[in-house]
Amino acid sequence: MAESDGLAPAQLETYFALMEAVSLLQHAVERQLRAEGDISYVQFQLLARLAHGEGSLTMTELADGVVYSRSGLTHQAGLLERAGLITRGPSPDDQRATLVTVTDAGRALVDRVLPGHVQVARRLLFEPLTDQDVRTLGDLMARVRTHVRSLPPRSATPRRRRDDDHRSRR
Template sequence: MYGGGVNDRRTHPPVSADTGDVQPLDPGQLEAYFVLLEAVSLLQHQVEQQLRAEGDITYVQFQLLARLVHAPGPLTMTQLADGVVYSRSGLTYQAGLLEKNGLIARGPCPDDDRATLVTLTQAGSDLFRRVLPGHVEVSRALLFDPLTDRDVHHLGDIMTRVRDHMRTLPPRSAAPRKRRTTPS
């Protein structure tokens, strides 16, 4: 992945490991990659701080509530896992915390014995609506304020193409579960 350094203090040094037949990233790609990761990390950190301060929830829990608020009805755990790109076990844990706090309800799916339906409660809807204004403020201040309307359009266009390309792969929830083997 690493292809050599760009003359910038934030650039990571080239990695000397053998990359085999893999073409390294060119300096522009490498810089764009690290800038994207840094920007996403900075934004996510500030959003997480705001959500914890105003609603005592995590970013993942906010994502789950947001998916449920905007869904036409209950969603299965698999639909939620695919939507927030989270592991099955991690989602089960987060959903358990939300359920314990009365923000969601889980129950059997009448159409599929293996599926669990998740429904947003009134308390969950109320909490989402309470933290949303702060979430919007943080997002606007950090991400959108330094951009022009044209920049926002281009960013949305670029990230939609990237996301759609990434979504051509099977969702994480469709991946076979790894079986733990016990030593004999």
């Protein structure tokens, strides 16, 4: 099938089922995190990565890990820092980098919301699947993730010049 032909019916059905399932799951997770911790999903991702890793990462490592823009991450980190959940400072290894460290309060918040988060994931994502389904889904999603991550990031794609935009509108 040529790229311009669109998606085959099975591809289109799969795409819409995936997007709807992800949206429904993300909505439920977001509600649980807001109710139990007054944090967003992005804030939870940041805190969880820090709390269950080394405790510190650079802003770039965090942005890459949670697939979030650097400016958006800076805003979220500012909110978390004002709440006393993280600290930010210069990296001892690279003066250009900012090191983000989870605080004890940040760890405690992750520990508080994690059981509910796991319960939502288990109930909505894993309950209807067999163990084999989980392995298959994990393999498929890992393959898709690896493929998408292998493509150049949006920031690396050439920008269209205003002249090109203007000409295409004529």
